[in-house]
Amino acid sequence: MTYSYIGASVERDDSPFLDGSACYVADVDREGQLYARVVRSPVAHARIVSVDVAEALAQPGVITVITAADVPDVRIPIRLPMAETPDTHKFLQPPLAREVVRYVGEPIAVVVAGDPYLAEDAAELVDLEFDELDVVNDVVSAACAGTTLVHPETGTNLVATVPLAFGEVEEAFARADIVLRDRLRVHRHTAVPMETRGLLAEVDQGTGVLTLWGAAKVKHFTRQALSGMLGIGRDRIRLVENHVGGGFGVRGEPYPEDYLIAFLALRLGRPVKWIEDRVEHFVATNHAREQEHDFEVAATADGRLLAFRDRAWCDQGAYVRSQGILPALLPALHMPGPYRWQAFSVETHGVLTHRTPVGTYRGPGMTEATFVRERMLDRLAHELRLDPADLRRRNLIESGQLPWSFKPTPITYESGDFPAGFERLLDQAGYADLREQRDARRARGECVGIGFAAYTEIGGIGPFEEARIVPRPDGGFVAHVGVGSLGQGVETVLAQIAAEKLGVPMEAVTIDHHDTSELADGFGAFASRATTLAGNALALAAEDLRGRAAAKLGVPSADVRLSGGQATAPSGASVPLADLGEGWGRFDKPHPSFSFGAALSLIAIDPGTGQVRVLRHLVLHDVGRAINPKLLRRQLAGAAAQGIGAAVLEELLYDEYGQPLSTLLADYRMPTVEELPDIEVIIEERPTPANPLGVKGGGESGMVGTPAAIANAVADALGAAAGARLWRLPLTPDRVRELLRPA
C-alpha cells in the first residue's frame, strides 16, 4: 500500500491553539520557581560609574541581584562560520554590561524575586550612575574617520567589509549609454512576534542536568553556546522547545538572557523564569535591516543591463551578536538578483552604532538588496522610456542559461525559469488590464500606481541535518529532527514526508522537534531550510529503516510493508519493527541554493494625508516542489503581510541621543486586517536537482519583493519627478506627503 502525501494540502492539527491548551514558555511552571527582571540601560552610551543594588536587595521577596561583577567575563558566540571573521570576536556582547553601556536596553543587572510584580518593583530601585558619552546613531557617519567609537579599543566602527566582484566593471561602465547613481536607504525594523521571548531554567539536583524551556529556532547551537559560556558539558544541558508564538528570525538565537537565566538557576539551585515584556522586546530582541547604499547602474540605450557598483553601510548595532556579519554579508549576496549582469562590484560594510544589535529578520539582506536594485531598475526604465516589465524581460537570466554562476563570487543559480515565473506573475495580475485600470483611475484624479520586483533568495543553508525514526511499540513512529517549529506548520510538512517515505499513514508518525536530548545535533529553523534539510534527512532515515527491513526479509526495499508493528514481505514473512532498530538519515548541503521570486503591487495614495493603501498584492515564488501547497501559501501570504507593514508603516525610530522612540505596539505600527489586502499567492514548482525531494525554501519569500514592489508602485503613482525622489523606506504618510510637496 502506498501513501501519497507529498504535494497534498494536509490540514495541520491546530486544536491546542483553538481550545487554549497550547503551552508557550510563559505557561510552563516549575515548583519553587523564581522570577527574574533585567535592569537595562536607560542611556545609549555611558561609562558605568556605579551600580548600587543595596536597596533593591532589601525589598520584600527579593532573593538576589547580580551585576557584571558576579558573572564570568564571557561573550555570546557567533553561530555560523560564514558569518565570522578574524576580527568579529572583538565586538561580541557580554551578558551584562561591563564598565560601559552601548545601547538603550543593554542588560546591566538582574533582580530575582519570588513574584514578577515584586521583581519589577525591586528592579526599579537598582541605582545606576553614569558618565554619559557621545552617541553614534547613524550608519554613514559611524563609518567616517574621527567619529566616536562604539568599541574604542578596536580602533574602528567597521566590523567587516564584504567585497564581491564579477567581470570587468570599469570596462562595462565605459561602454554604457546611461549610468544612474543614487543613495537608497532601508530603515530599521524587525520581526515583533506576538509572543515575546521567555525562558525557564531548572537544574535537576539529582542528575545535575540543566533544562532550559523556551528554546526556539537553533536550540542545538544555543546549547553549545551555553556549554561554552557556563563551562559545563553539552550532555548536561537540555533545551526544550515549547509552542513558539512566532519567530521570523529573531526568536531563539542565543541572547544575553539565555545565559543569565541559566546562570541564575545554576547559582541559586532553584528554577528561574523570565518573560520578556513588550517594551523590553523592542530594545532587547534583535533589530534588522537598516542600511544605506550608494548604487550605480550602467546600461545600454536599448535597456541591456551591463554592470552595477554598490557600496553599503549596514547597521550592526552596538555589538555583533550570534549572527555575526550576516547584516552585511546577505545584502551583498543578493544584490545581483536574477539578471544577466556582465560585471558588478559590491562592497558592504558592517557598521557599529549605539543602538540595539542587529540580526536577521525574514528575508534578511535579500529584502534590502531587492529594494535597492529594483528601485534603481525602475528609475532606469523611466529614463529609457521603457515599460519596467520590458526592462526586466530583456535582462532576466534565461532558463537555458542555468546553471548560472557569477564566479568567482559564491552566487550560483542552479535551477528554475526566471522569465517564465515573471510572465506568470504579470499574467495572473492581468498586467495589461491593470495598466488600463490605473490610467482610467488617474484620469478620474486618483493617485494610483503599479510596481513590481524580481529577486533571488538564498535558502537551504547547510551544513546538514540528521533525523532518527524510531518505531514505537504501538506500531507508530517517532521522527526526531533538529529543526524547530515557530508556528509555520513544519511538523505537518515533515510528517507528510516521513509517512510517504515510510509507506505508512500520517497518523502513525509523530514529529519530535522539541528536545535537544533526543538528537545529537541539529542546526535549526532559519534561512528557509527546515523542509529542505530535515525533509531530505527524514526521507533518508525512512529509506534506512525500510532497507533494514528489506535486508532481514531478503526482498527489495520497495516490496516491504510497514504496518501494525511489523515489516512484512509480499510472501507474508515478517519481522517485528522493534528488531530493526532506528532509521537514521543525514542530509548534507555544502552549498546554499538560490530560488526565484517576484512581487507585484497596485497601490493608491490619499493625496490629502499621504496614506498608501495596498489595493492588490501578488507574490510568486519558485519553491521547487510544494510539499503542502496550502500551508505554503499561508507562509507566503503572511510574509507578504509583514512586507507591507515594513513598506508603509513600521519603523524603529531613535532620537539623536540614541533613545528609542518605538517601544510600544502603539508606536511600532504593524498592519491590522484594515491595512491589508487579500494577498494573492502564486506557487511555481520547478524542482531543483540539488536535493532528492527537489524542494527550495519558501517561508520567507513573500517578504523579499514586497517592499520593493510597493515602493515602485508608490513612485509610479507619484509620477516622474516626485517618484524619482523616492529613495527610502518606509513610505509612511508623512514621508509620502513630503514627496507630494513640490520639490
Add this chain to the structure above:
Amino acid sequence: MTYADHRADHHSGPQTRDSWLEPDDRAQFDLVVNDQPVHVRAPARCTLADALRQQGLIGTRLGCEQGSCGACTVLLDGQPIRSCLTLAVQAEGCTLETVEQAPPSRELHALRRAFHQHGALQCGFCTSGFLMLAVGLLRDEPDATPERVREVLSANLCRCTGGVPILRAVLAAQQELTGGDR
C-alpha cells in the same frame, strides 16, 4: 429622553469595597469563569489577565500587557475586553468567558471550526484573543456587515497571517450561525 444603551453597561454585581485594600494586602473574591465559580486571592494591582492565568487558564495570552495587541481578550459579562486593562478586583462578582470554555458556546464552537478551515492561525499566540473578540461581536451584533467585522477585528494583532484569513473565518462562522442568511 434617555439614550443610554444598556448593552454597553455590563457591570453586574453590587459588591462594593468601602474600606481600603492596602497595597500589600490580597483581596479575596469570587468570579464565575466559564460557568465555574472561581475564588481569587490577589493584590489590588493584579491584572485580570494575570489572575486568570494563575488559575491555570493559560489560554489567555499576554502579548503586550498594555492594551495594544488584544491577545488577552476575554468576555466580561458577555462583552470582549482586554484582560490586561482590567484589574482582577474590578471584575469581582462578574461572569467571565475564556477560550477554554467547555462545552464552548455556539459562537465559540463555530469560530473554532472556521479558524481551522480558513487557516486563520499559524503560531496560535493571538488566536485566543481573536476568538473571544469574535465571540463577543457575533453575539452582540449577529448581523454585523463585513466592513464592521473587519473594523472590529482590527482591534487585535496577528503577525503570522496578517488577519485577512481571520476575517474570512469570522465571516464564515457568522454565516453558519445566522443560518446562511448573509
Add this chain to the structure above:
Amino acid sequence: MKPPPFAYCRPASVAEALSLAAEAGEDAKFIAGGQSLMPLLALRMSRPSHLIDINRLPGLADLRQGSDGLHVGALVRHAALERCDRLSGPWRALREAAALIGHYPIRLRGTFGGSTAHADPSAELPVVATAMNATFIARSSQGDREIPASDFFAGPLMTVLEPAELLIGARFPAPAPRTRSVFEEFSPRAGDFAFASTAVTLTTHDDGRVRSARIALGGVGAVPVRAGEAENVLQGEHLTDGAVREAARRAAAGCDPSHDAHAGAAYRRELIATLVERALARLREEP
C-alpha cells in the same frame, strides 16, 4: 510590565467616593473603565497611591437630552455613544468621534469621563467638547463646579480638576436650529491615536449661508484649539469650494502643531487643512 502597588477601594456612592478621595490625598486617582489609566500603570508612568474605583457607581451613565441640551454622564461608555442613533444632526460629531476611539473592546469599557479627564492631546472627545462648547461638571465635597471646555484642558494629560474632584459628566448646550456637526481625523492605522483631528459644528441660515461655525482642532497642541480665523471666514458665506478651501487654509495656517518623530509639524498642518476641508465638504454634501 506590571502595575505598581496602590491601595484600592470601590465605594457605593459618589459621596463616599469623594470622601475616600479626600482622605487619600493628592496622589489618589479615580478609575472607571481603566482604558487610559491601565496602560500608564503598566508602564509605571502613573503611580497613584490609591485607586478609587467608580466604574460601577450608579447614576453616572446617563445620556439624556433635555431643553438645556445633552447631558453625558461620566460613565457613559464610548460604545453607547457610538451606537446611539439619536446622536445625529447637531450631535453627530459626538457619535462619529466615539466610534473612532481606540478599538471595539476599548470602546465597550472606556468612559466619557475617563477619556476627557485623561486629556490626551490626541483624544477625540476633548475636541468635540471644545467644538460643541460643552460644560464639564466636577463634584467635590464643596458641591458642583461647572467648567467650560475652553478652561477644562490644562495641558497634555492635564485638566483643571482638583485631586478630590470627580468629573461626573458634561452638558452640551442646546444647539440653534439648523445646526449640524461632523468629526474627522487621520490616524496612520486603524484605531491609533490620531495625528490630527477636527470637530466642526455649523449653524446655517435658511438660505444655507453660515450663521456660525465652531471648528476645534486636535493633535496640534497641548490641548484642543479653536480655528478662529477659519470660523470667521465662513461667517455669512455659502459653503462653496472656495470658502471651504479658504477656511481649511486658515485653519492650517493658524495652528502651531507640535513636532514628533511620527509626524512633523508641517505634515500635521497639512493634515489639518485636509481634515477641515473634508469636514466642511461633508457638512455641505450630507444632509
